[in-house]
Amino acid sequence: MSGLWARYNKLLEAQPLLTKALTSLTGFTAGDLLAQNFVEGGDKPYDVMRTIRLGSFGFLLHGTTGHYFYGFLDSKLPGTKPVTVATKVAIDQTIWNPIFGCMFFGYLNLMEGKSWETYTNKIKADLKTAVMGSWAVWVPAHTINFAFIPPSQRLLYINSIQIGYNVFLSFLGNKEVPEEEKKE
Known part of the structure; x- marks a missing residue:
């Protein structure tokens, strides 16, 4: 296990953007696999294209934007003082979180060929x-993340937690909007 950790850190140092994109690919793919196979179940067959869409979102958008966003946040708010950690969490959850949600739903919408209205x-x-x-x-x-996790490891930490959270996102992202909500 220590050899794998050492290789990960070497790759992270040599290719940080690619490494973070790959960890996000893994997290989003695993989250959708869990959502489809263990949470949603039912009569629907496994949808491989859905997993590809979620995984590619992790690779193309989550890993890359996370790399830059958290790097920017750490550069503007360095340190781990409680007020710094609280400020980072507040910025992440009040600014980045809604932007991320719009990107997530927009990406899925685009990849599925759906309309702007949808x-x-x-x-x-x-x-x-x-x-x-x-x-x-x-x-x-993120309170733990910003207080205790080294900046270079932030996205790995996020992606570790993201696997479970992605079960929720995968379910929500693939839920059909009821007809009465479409007309509002």
């Missing part, structure tokens, strides 16, 4: 749920 209906129906659901997980997780 996207805006999805945002109206589910963004609030996604943001508020995030608070339960990410406020405590």
Whole structure:
């Protein structure tokens, strides 16, 4: 295990953006696999394209934007004093969280070839749920993250927790908007 950790850190040092994108690919793929196979169950067959969409979101958007966002946040608010940690958590959850939700739903909408109207209906129906659901997980997780996790390891830590959270995101992202909400 220490050899794997050493290789990960070597890759992280040599190719930080690619490494973080790959860890996000892994986290989002695993989250959707868990969602489809163990949470949703039912009569629906496994949807491989859904997993590819979620995994590619992790690789193309989550890992890359997370690399830059958390790097920016750490550069502007260095340190681990309680007020610094609380400020980072507040910025993450009040600014980044809704932006992330819009990116997530937008990416899925685009990859599924759905309309702008479908996207805006999805945002109206589910963004609030996604943001508020995030608070339960990410406020405590990011308090630990910003207080104790070295900046270079932030996205690995996030992706470790993200696997469980992605079960929720996968479910929410693939939930159909009820007809009555589409017309509002």
